[in-house]
Amino acid sequence: MGKTNLILGLKSLKKGKFSFFLSYPEISTFQFHFRNFDKTHFLYKISANGFHSNSIISNSESSVASFECFINIFDKLINDRPLPPIATFTSILKSILKVRHYSAAIPLFKKLCLLHDQILPxxxxxxxxxxxxxxxxxxxxxxxxxxxxxxxxxxxxxxxxxxxxxxxxxxxxxxxxxxxxxxxxxxxxxxxxxxxxxxxxxxxKTGRNADALKLLRMRRLMGCKPDIGIYHMIMYGFCKDNLLSQASELFSEMISDGVLPTVTTYNLLIWGHGKLGQ
Known part of the structure; x- marks a missing residue:
């Protein structure tokens, strides 16, 4: 918690200084093709230091085998000299994250950071x-x-x-x-x-329904129309806390926003009235 507050207070984060586009050096030694990771298609070609391989994983092979193959490629590349560009490693890491192997990706990041004198993340x-x-x-x-x-x-x-x-x-x-x-x-x-x-x-979830409503209204003012699931969530919170007037007000706002009510919407309001004996 303390570390979070410390970072939130950093004054070095100044408005207008943030970039939205990152360009990477062109990759000539690594061609990487990735599609439908869980089912098919893993093809790689590495030409650094004479290593040259092509591998295709068929539909019948498990995603575990595919995942292990990515790990093996990463380990081969990180021991290569000269090292490939950083974008080569990020391409592999992106593929690992796509299949949600987060705990396995972290050690790979650590290996990369250990080479800070040769390549910067x-x-x-x-x-x-x-x-x-x-x-x-x-x-x-x-x-x-x-x-x-x-x-x-x-x-x-x-x-x-x-x-x-x-x-x-x-x-x-x-x-x-x-x-x-x-x-x-x-x-x-x-x-x-x-x-x-x-x-x-x-x-x-933390019982801050009023704050949730403020955020919803802020989002709407910014031109982002909330989906009906968000309305239902806050409406349920108000009905649960017996704040039926707020739930009804939110229902009216939802209609004004052009979001059509569903059976769930009416069931929530009926449940709210029933709790109050109305």
Missing amino acids: DLCALNMNIECYCRLNQVDLGFSLLGKIIKLGYEPDIVTFTNLIHGLCAIKNSVDAVKLFHRVIDLGLQLDLYTYGALIKCLF
Whole structure:
């Protein structure tokens, strides 16, 4: 918690200094093709130091075998000299994260960081490392990497903050999640609808229905129409707390927004009235 507050207070994060586009050096020694990882198609070609191989994994082979193949390639490349560009490693790591092997990806990131005198992890790699920690509910370690990003001279981007907000929401730390959310908005960055939904859900789960409603209205003012699931979530919270007038007001707002009610919507309101004996 203390580390989180420390990072949130960093004054070096100034508005307007964040980049949204990262360019990587062109890769000539590594051709990587990846599609439908769980079922088919893994093809790689490495021409560094004379190593040259092609491998295709068939439909009948398990994703475990495919995953282990990625690990083996990573280990071969990290022992190569000269080392391939950093984008080569991030391509492999992205594929590992796609199948949600977060705990297995972290040691690979550590191996990469040990070679800091030969190759520096870029912002993309560091963001993926943060995602791994946040997915594993180790958010403090994710925030420590935010400090490393700044120390290396990179500018944290929307991906960095989105990962951290999702991590805080996953451990139901709505206080710091909201603080970071407002900090991101102050920096002029725009969060996606999925992140808004995760934060609203976190507020709801921690009993902060009024704050969830404020966030929903803020999202609407920014031109993002919430989906009906968000309305139902907050409406349920109000009905559960016997705040039927707020639930009815939210129902009216939903209609005004052009979101059509469903059977679930009416069932929630009927349940709320029934709790109050109406």
